[in-house]
Amino acid sequence: MQPAVLLAFLALAGAPLALTAATNAEKAKATASAVAAGGGTASTATAGAKLAPGKTEAVAKGGDDTPTPLTEALKDGTETRITCAFKGTGKLAAMSGTYHYKLWVPEGYSADPKKTWKTIFIADPSGKAKLGAMGDWIKAHGYIAVMLEESKNGPWEPTIGNFLSAHEDVVKRMRVADGKKVATGFSGGARASSLFVTLVPGFGGLIFQGAGCSDVNPDGSYVIKDIKVKAVAGTFGKSDMNYKEAAKLKKSFGTRIDVFEFEGGHQWAPKEVVEQALNAVDGKLPK
Numbered sequence: 001m002q003p004a005v006l007l008a009f010l011a012l013a014g015a016p017l018a019l020t021a022a023t024n025a026e027k028a029k030a031t032a033s034a035v036a037a038g039g040g041t042a043s044t045a046t047a048g049a050k051l052a053p054g055k056t057e058a059v060a061k062g063g064d065d066t067p068t069p070l071t072e073a074l075k076d077g078t079e080t081r082i083t084c085a086f087k088g089t090g091k092l093a094a095m096s097g098t099y100h101y102k103l104w105v106p107e108g109y110s111a112d113p114k115k116t117w118k119t120i121f122i123a124d125p126s127g128k129a130k131l132g133a134m135g136d137w138i139k140a141h142g143y144i145a146v147m148l149e150e151s152k153n154g155p156w157e158p159t160i161g162n163f164l165s166a167h168e169d170v171v172k173r174m175r176v177a178d179g180k181k182v183a184t185g186f187s188g189g190a191r192a193s194s195l196f197v198t199l200v201p202g203f204g205g206l207i208f209q210g211a212g213c214s215d216v217n218p219d220g221s222y223v224i225k226d227i228k229v230k231a232v233a234g235t236f237g238k239s240d241m242n243y244k245e246a247a248k249l250k251k252s253f254g255t256r257i258d259v260f261e262f263e264g265g266h267q268w269a270p271k272e273v274v275e276q277a278l279n280a281v282d283g284k285l286p287k
Contacts, residue, residue, distance in 0.1 A: 068083045078104075080102070082102070082166075092161075103146060111257070112174075117144045123150055123188075144174050184208075186269075189208060205281035209234070224253065234260070
């Protein structure tokens with residue numbers, strides 16, 4: 001792990017790494033319980049992430065649990081399933097394992113070997129994230145897309161492990177533009193995304209869909225001190241059980257966030273709405 005990444009972990013922890021595993025497990029359990037029912041209120045949750053170094057490895061090609069080699073040939077304009085292994089130490093040991101993500105390679109990627117590309121990470125509360133309604137926009141705007149598979153509602157360990165392993169893999173495998181990474185997810189995936197952008201450097205955007213932040217204060221307000229991204233957006237159905245969180249996000253992020261509402265319930269934002277959110281965030285990323 002790069003020193004900058006480790007520093008980010010330490011900053012997130014805000015406490016000595018000697019924090020007991022029991023305390024960490026309790027926090028992870030509290031957060032998981034808060035988001036387990038489709039991204040409901042997280043009023044009793046904390047980030048549950050007191051982290052120490054870990055690393056990913058790419059080895060010989062093989063079965064479903066054998067990491068995909070970094071030399072694997074990829075074709076422009078295609079989606080490929082990638083296997084990556086994460087070996088955590090210390091408080092990341094519980095996140096060790098084999099993870100997967102689907103990688104979208106944008107058209108024209110191979111044309112210029114020096115060009116770097118914007119990248120979006122996608123998390124679904126049910127796992128096995130897809131491009132979904134964002135697909136046309138992502139393809140038209142030339143984004144690399146990372147669709148997490150094991151990241152889903154439940155214990156934080158596999159969700160964080162999936163993100164960390166996928167992130168470490170894709171920044172080695174692809175020409176990812178620093179400062180131009182975006183995280184998005186729906187419901188519990190939105191809460192997870194609010195944590196993802198604090199774990200590693202280089203994120204410039206965050207899009208909440210159907211839920212707010214993972215970490216909250218005792219009074220119910222969001223903890224956003226570690227969310228440094230300059231471009232933030234949110235999408236909420238007006239009949240969503242989490243609709244009130246749109247106002248909480250506006251209060252927390254102020255002018256940093258654009259919120260887009262639609263007629264509907266607890267769901268991924270429809271194409272025309274999520275594209276507005278994507279445009280809002282994309283327009284604020286570094287040029």
